Amino acid sequence: MSVAIITGASRGLGLALATGLADAGWRLVLTGRDADTLDAAVRRLPAGAAVAVPGDVTDSWHRESVLAASEELGGLDLLVNNAGILGPSPLPPVAATPTSALREVYEVNVLAPLALAQAALPTLRARAGTLVNISSDAAVTPYEGWGGYGSAKAALDLLSAVLAVEEPGVRVWWVDPGDLRTRMHQDAFPGEDISDRPEPESVVPAFLKLLGDRPASGRVRLA
Numbered sequence: 001m002s003v004a005i006i007t008g009a010s011r012g013l014g015l016a017l018a019t020g021l022a023d024a025g026w027r028l029v030l031t032g033r034d035a036d037t038l039d040a041a042v043r044r045l046p047a048g049a050a051v052a053v054p055g056d057v058t059d060s061w062h063r064e065s066v067l068a069a070s071e072e073l074g075g076l077d078l079l080v081n082n083a084g085i086l087g088p089s090p091l092p093p094v095a096a097t098p099t100s101a102l103r104e105v106y107e108v109n110v111l112a113p114l115a116l117a118q119a120a121l122p123t124l125r126a127r128a129g130t131l132v133n134i135s136s137d138a139a140v141t142p143y144e145g146w147g148g149y150g151s152a153k154a155a156l157d158l159l160s161a162v163l164a165v166e167e168p169g170v171r172v173w174w175v176d177p178g179d180l181r182t183r184m185h186q187d188a189f190p191g192e193d194i195s196d197r198p199e200p201e202s203v204v205p206a207f208l209k210l211l212g213d214r215p216a217s218g219r220v221r222l223a
Helices: 012-023 035-043 060-072 099-126 149-165 181-189 198-213
Strands: 003-006 027-030 050-052 078-081 128-136 173-175 218-221
Touching: 003 012, 003 060, 012 027, 012 078, 012 198, 027 035, 027 060, 035 050, 060 099, 078 099, 099 128, 099 149, 128 149, 149 173, 149 218, 173 198
Parallel strands: 003 027, 003 078, 027 050, 078 128, 128 173, 173 218
Antiparallel strands: none
């Protein structure tokens, strides 16, 4: 039975992907910062499909716990680095964004996924596994106000591309799910109606098809 780690899995896209994988028979290790929300997410999945390991992905001890949990399930086949933060809301221009806020955005959105991938790679190499880093169109398009988040995702994209070259035995995909109706997207547009955006569940079939087809490493847009 295949085993996956999904970070930021307590709601939104992470929970949607977890639901799709659980329904497809995967065993899951799910992470999130809020233990109660994460436990509620696990209870929404089929019994025994997932274990919750609450914590912050920027903490090395938490990353070790997450990987240990995957080993207890039989070994890691898929790592989905989905956890991320937007930064200040409403979104400020780059010239007015505190460097302390940028440092936190980069820590969560770039360094933590890289650190977890580094720790997971020995197992992924041995099992011909898959690394998925969740990206954004803000990584390739300069939207006003999105300088912090977008530049972090651009850095994650390039790191993913380099990993794809350096790790030929591992599938590495940096995946843009498109604009979705999530709390993070709502935080980017406070007070605005984002009901025209599709629900996160809408991209799950494309994600499962990606896993089934296993194309070469590269950038993928799900929407």
